[in-house]
Amino acid sequence: MDVVSDAIAAVRIGQPSSNRVRVSGSWCARFAPYDGAGFHVVLEGSCWLLPDGGGPPISLAAGDAVLLPHGTGHVIADSPADAAAVARAVPFELLPGAPGPAAPGGVEMLCGKYRLDRSRVHPLMLELPKVVHLPNRVGSHPELRAAIALLGGELGEQRPGACMAVPSLLDLLLVYMIRSWMAEGSGGAWSAVLGDPVAAAALRALHSDPAAPWTNERLAAQAGVSRPTLARRFTALVGRPPMAYLTWWRLTYAATLLRDTPDPLAAIARRVGYGTPYAFSHAFSREFGTTPGRYRAGAAKAS
Known part of the structure; x- marks a missing residue:
């Protein structure tokens, strides 16, 4: 085993979960703090992420991936909402999602989470920032892009073997997001250690x-x-x-x-x-x- 694989395996418990969401119009949804890690991948359209605890809103475009490795509470919205709009955000579970392709001006996302055991976190995982934003840039992180495409296809259609494929692809997505963060040069001390x-x-x-x-x-x-x-x-x-x-x-x-x-x-x-x-x-x-x-x-x- 290598250090990154061991660091993930030591904390990951249970099965990851995800769903494909399509929403349009004016909307603002809250994700409560979670004892694990959350992620979003924008498949179509654009939206904004506002992490709890301050910090500037993060613009997410088609192909962008974002990982919240410490389960930080946050809001996802159609625009960089002000404090009043954030206060009115509905729980994500109550967000009305329209079937079929996203309407013009709407957004289609993969949203999911990983259960993590915080009792023995490897220092490599501890130094991840509260939000890891991986913008979609031409030629960047091809493995991550391939995993996103495969996962989106599995969640979009009921294919034979999906119950086996989806959890495996979600685990692969987590590895690729952490690997991509380290490759971005912002990997902190453990990028230097492994280098x-x-x-x-x-x-x-x-x-x-x-x-x-x-x-x-x-x-x-x-x-x-x-x-x-x-x-x-x-x-x-x-x-x-x-x-x-x-x-x-x-x-x-x-x-x-x-x-x-x-x-x-x-x-x-x-x-x-x-x-x-x-x-x-x-x-x-x-x-x-x-x-x-x-x-x-x-x-x-x-x-």
Whole structure:
């Protein structure tokens, strides 16, 4: 696994959901804050997004994609609405959508959301801004454009296998939106981390085999540098020393396994590099403030 895939997999829970919306005339719809991430893709027409907490309205044109990775409440409207109009915004669920193609001057959108577990968010996900706007520009992000086209087609028609295709395309869309944000050059610290050959090589090794008996010396050899060089560059970029990151990632990965698999504690302990269930349980309790068994029970109840 690579870091971006692991960062997404660690927080994504349940099935994503989406629908295709067509609306015209004067309209203003509110999306309440959500314990997950939301997205919009404009297929036809244009509209405006106004995030809660201030900030300028964002103009969305056909082909634009926008991700709200922290579930920020927001308003979508036909115009950059003033405060009075925003206060009158109807809940999105009550927005009247007209069947068929969008009327002249109207807009057609894909709107959806991902459920996320905020208890163990990777720092790569934490540094995403509250709104990631990916404008449609000629030649930009072809993979994202292809995923949007495929998803729009699946949601527009009842095709055989759509129940399998749509969730997979939604997961792909999330990956491509984050990848596109990083490629835009506004990816923050983790763009620099993954662009550094030493830090990136060390992270690939740790994420590929977290159960391996890693040491600073072994990891430095894997990255092709001396131990002091690895420690200096990794710590400066990632924000914690290599072995501290490894411990954190092992327990974060273990939490994902507890949530997503029925594997016994002994098997999970081995997969994340702990020799005994006792050692694993002690480390997990120290990190999460609860035992692995209680964590698993809570995750099952929440799903």
